[in-house]
Amino acid sequence: MSSNKAIKEEFSKDFIPCPVCNKSFEAHVIEQHVNKCLFLNTIPESTSKRTSSQMDDKVSQEKRVKTEVCPASSPKVDKPQSSHAAFNSPPPKPKAKDTKATTPLAERARPQHIDDIIGQIKSFGPGTMLRSMLEQKKIPNMILWGPPGCGKTSLANVIASMCKESTNMRFVKLSATMAGINDVKEVVKVAKNEAQFKRQTVLFMDEIHRFNKLQQDTFLHHVENGTITLIGATTENPSFSLNNALLSRCRVVIMEQLTTEDILKILEKAIEKNDLAVIVNNVGDENNLKGVKEKKCVIERASLRWLGEVCGGDARVALGALELALHAARPPARISLQQLQDGIKRSHTLYDRKGEEHYNIVSAMHKSIRAGADSAALYWTARALAGGEDPLYVARRLVRAAAEDIGLADSYALVEAVACLQGCQQIGMPECDVLLAQCAVRLARAPKSREVYKAMQRCKKFISETKGPLPSVPLHLRNAPTKLMRDIGYAKGYNLQHKDESGLTYMPENLEDVNFFEDDYGG
Structure with a gap:
């Protein structure tokens, strides 16, 4: 008993309990621990709002202090339950942004399937060759040429959806306004690797006319050997803006300007798809407003038709104007044709001074x-x-x-x-x-x-088709400013009389009877 008592007294000499957390520590470190323990248990609540980097620094500092004050020889103790334990909890995950609220309506209204495409009946309507190929998920190399807002990017969006549904196709979208040759080379590099796994890469290059002729040469070899399937979109005439070599490898698809009826269908479909408003024939007729929720705007169909008429065949302009009108109106606002005309004017006329x-x-x-x-x-x-x-x-x-x-x-x-x-x-x-x-x-x-114009055209043709050297000017029609020229015969016999009285000819030799003002001028 006496030996146990001596051991206990010896142990109590070496270890001293902490008055805060009631844990035992060695005598030479107990003061440091008490100061630390008091500090951690008196942290104000406001410090919980520190940034994650400050919290991480505090935790790492806390670990270093514990390592210094708690040597390996000290007994293992449980961590005190204090407010600093909250520092070790993971930060809350940020809430996902509502991309739908920030995405323009024109982007949200893009079709996902080829049946959703409105307009372009001649190019992609039922029974056309391109429609049949796309339905079979066979995508050819093609250049989409058409005015702004006619559906070039929307068609690319449909093809992108097709590629997502297929396991052996991948879709890459670039814009020549932002991408360069290095980006194209990177796409080709990945496409070569994907080809080893029998996956075809479809590259959509928007505004392809922005690439100069030398940059367009980058596509030639890879399109020809099938490394990539190229779909280009341009508002410029491909005959002037694209290489002939590239045009020979791609089919040019002419996309026409959308009609007013096409724009009207696109607007109605966008409103219905995104649940933006209620379309009525007349906002002043109360019978049309029965059953309409108070949290929704009401818009006249005539207003949508007017947007289709003034947008110049550009669906993007019409959708942007519609979105502007709906954002400006507060439910349950009634958007009439007159209100829309007062708020939105014809914004542009389709015209390109250099195109x-x-x-x-x-x-x-x-x-x-x-x-x-x-x-x-x-x-x-x-x-x-x-x-x-x-x-x-x-x-x-x-x-x-x-x-x-x-x-x-x-x-x-x-x-x-x-x-x-x-x-x-x-x-x-x-x-x-x-x-x-x-x-x-x-x-x-x-x-x-057009007598003079046609005569000039005949004369130009006659000169260009003359074989051999052109005939020289007759001597009597030449000036003779020097004695030598006069001696040679320059201006000999020339007079100021009318051709019928002068006795001279005024056409080169052997062309005296040619008359360019007659259809059969002898040429």
Whole structure:
């Protein structure tokens, strides 16, 4: 008994209980432990709002202190139940963002299946070759060419859904406005690896015309050997913006501008799919509003049709305008046609001053003048100006029309067209618009004669088809400023009389009887 008592007294000399947590520690470390224990049990609640990095630093510091104050020889004790234990709990997971609220309506309304595509009946309608290939999940190399908002990216979205459903296809989407050659090379590198596992890579390159001709060469070899299936989308004429070598490897699919009925169907489908509003024929008729929930907006069908009419065939513009109108209205608001017209104006006119539409509209103006269609000539002139066309370019085309199509039938037409060009140079837009309109109508109503133009075309053709060297100028038609030239025969026999009285010929030798003003000019 005496020996046990001695051991207990010896143990009590070496270990001292902590007055806070009631744990025993060695005498030389008990002071440090008590200070630490008091600190941890008196942390204010506000410190629980510290950042995760501060918490991690505190925990690591706490571990270091414990290692220092609790040597291996000390007895193993349980961790005290204190407020600092909350530091070791994992941080709460952040709530997932509601992407639906931030995603534009035009993106949410994209079709997922080929049957959901609205419009483009000629290219992807029932019975077409491309429709049959896509239904069999066979995707050809193709270039989708069409105006903005006609459904090029939506079709790519349908193909992406097809690839997700298939185990041997993968879909990659890039945009030439953001991606470069290195991105394409990376896609090809992965595609080669996937091909070993019999997986085909479909690459959708949006705005492919943004790549220059040298950058487009990157696709050639990989499209030809089947490493990738290329789907390009462009608003520019592929004949001008894409390599001929690339065009020979891809089929060009012409996608037409959407009609008003197509846009109306797209808007109605987007509203129904996303449960955005209730469509009625007349918001003023209470019978149409029966059963409508108070938490929903009500919109007239005429309003949707008006959006389809003013969007210029661009479904993206129509969906954006619809989304703007619905966000501005608070349920249970009633959106009438008049309210929509007051809030949203025609935002744009489809026109590209450097693209094909630039040439199409001015060509239509010129042909209308040639045909004497004054209203059409005025319309296309105004359409070009509304799209932001350079008025001087329009004026130059009017000068050309005056010489080419009116010619000698009304010699004053050319004078007035040149005066119009000079007036546009002097006063500019918007004041010069009436000058262009007057000149276009004037030329359309003027008598027409293409005699000079056709004669010039025959003459140019005759010169280009002449075999051998072109005949020299007859000596009597040459000037003779020096004695040597006169001695050689330059200007010999020349006189100022009319050709019928002068006795001279004015065409080269052997071409005396050629008359370019006749259909059979002897060429």
